[in-house]
Amino acid sequence: MTDTPMIDLSDVQKYYGDYHALRGITATIRPGEFFSLLGPSGCGKTTLLRTIAGFEEISSGMIRIDGRDMAGVPANRRPTNMVFQSYAIFPHLSVAENVGFGLRRLGLDAAEKTRRIGTALEMVGLAGYGARAAHALSGGQRQRVALARALILKPKVLLLDEPLSALDKKMREQMQVELIKLQRQVGITFILVTHDQEEALVMSDRIAVMFEGEIAQLADPETLYRRPTSRRVAEFIGVMNFLPATIVSEGSGRAALEVQGLGRCEVDAPPGGVASDGGTTVGMRPETLTILYDGQAPTDRSADGTVDEVVYYGDMTYYDVRLDGTDRPVRISMRNVFGRPVLNIKARVRVGWSPGALVLFR
Ligand SMILES: Nc1ncnc2c1ncn2[C@@H]1O[C@H](COP(=O)(O)OP(=O)(O)O)[C@@H](O)[C@H]1O
Numbered sequence: 001m002t003d004t005p006m007i008d009l010s011d012v013q014k015y016y017g018d019y020h021a022l023r024g025i026t027a028t029i030r031p032g033e034f035f036s037l038l039g040p041s042g043c044g045k046t047t048l049l050r051t052i053a054g055f056e057e058i059s060s061g062m063i064r065i066d067g068r069d070m071a072g073v074p075a076n077r078r079p080t081n082m083v084f085q086s087y088a089i090f091p092h093l094s095v096a097e098n099v100g101f102g103l104r105r106l107g108l109d110a111a112e113k114t115r116r117i118g119t120a121l122e123m124v125g126l127a128g129y130g131a132r133a134a135h136a137l138s139g140g141q142r143q144r145v146a147l148a149r150a151l152i153l154k155p156k157v158l159l160l161d162e163p164l165s166a167l168d169k170k171m172r173e174q175m176q177v178e179l180i181k182l183q184r185q186v187g188i189t190f191i192l193v194t195h196d197q198e199e200a201l202v203m204s205d206r207i208a209v210m211f212e213g214e215i216a217q218l219a220d221p222e223t224l225y226r227r228p229t230s231r232r233v234a235e236f237i238g239v240m241n242f243l244p245a246t247i248v249s250e251g252s253g254r255a256a257l258e259v260q261g262l263g264r265c266e267v268d269a270p271p272g273g274v275a276s277d278g279g280t281t282v283g284m285r286p287e288t289l290t291i292l293y294d295g296q297a298p299t300d301r302s303a304d305g306t307v308d309e310v311v312y313y314g315d316m317t318y319y320d321v322r323l324d325g326t327d328r329p330v331r332i333s334m335r336n337v338f339g340r341p342v343l344n345i346k347a348r349v350r351v352g353w354s355p356g357a358l359v360l361f362r
């Protein structure tokens with residue numbers, strides 16, 4: 001790996017008239033990285049992707065690709081290629097003609113073209129499909145054709161704008177796994193746009209979570225999930241319980257807290273410390289809380305509560321448990337174990353928890 005980032009975004013701003021769509025995006029993307037832009041609809045993901053591709057000019061800031069400033073470089077001169085949400089393939093052409101479309105201007109001989117098309121089709125699991133009519137393909141196959149067509153030009157960066165969102169759940173999950181494999185195989189930098197947090201977690205080396213034209217947090221999936229830096233990021237990525245807390249003391253990166261329902265504990269303080277008025281919120285993921293069954297070894301800490309709601313999923317059960325001394329339940333996810341009965345509403349339970357799993361927000 002070189003030290004030069006593949007993509008270097010420096011204070012990228014984009015206005016559409018008065019509308020401020022990108023509000024100072026700064027980030028670097030490494031060569032060979034699978035990078036995702038994740039955020040709700042309208043937060044600027046597509047806009048950012050299009051500015052990298054050169055379909056959209058930035059209002060200020062700088063975009064470098066592989067060390068080169070892209071100002072004034074048109075889309076067709078950039079080392080990027082884009083795969084769109086809607087399969088932009090030509091239905092009246094064959095699969096091979098679709099895949100080889102971008103090769104027209106390269107002046108390759110017929111044998112070389114055929115070879116390249118064959119390799120690209122193999123990459124996306126469509127070996128032998130070259131002669132088929134594109135309009136006769138399924139949604140998943142069309143998206144593979146679109147991928148092959150983008151990859152055949154050997155871009156340094158492949159930009160994917162919600163490429164799987166039109167597929168049904170099963171096909172989407174299958175394509176996610178295939179895309180990860182494909183990316184490892186070709187070693188090209190992938191930038192994926194998605195509004196689906198699970199998809200981003202499954203696929204990415206790192207994720208930039210965006211809200212309203214800004215990056216709220218940029219981290220690897222585990223850090224994003226376990227250590228979100230804001231309630232907003234925490235809530236966007238999975239489920240998180242929030243409990244009110246009071247800060248008893250703070251210093252050297254640690255904070256002593258009194259957490260409603262859980263009691264006194266010490267946790268890591270967020271960078272920059274906590275707001276000074278003493279009141280705050282802690283978060284905890286449902287799987288970091290455990291219902292302690294009889295005879296089970298005690299966890300670090302425990303608290304008592306009452307089951308408010310039971311949602312059975314087969315392999316998992318979600319319990320909403322109201323801890324004594326609190327007015328709102330916390331959600332606890334438990335993996336079901338053969339021979340252990342599911343609890344009923346109103347059951348009294350002991351809940352195990354660990355201060356290390358609590359997240360304190362600024
Ligand atoms: N060509 C355009 N002209 C004016 N506003 C635009 C244009 N393209 C996008 N926008 C606005 O910029 C914001 C971000 O859009 P977009 O990047 O498409 O969001 P996302 O891909 O995250 O859903 C939206 O509010 C959208 O309406």
Ligand SMILES: [Mg+2]
Pocket residue numbers: 045046047193
């Ligand atoms: Mg979009």
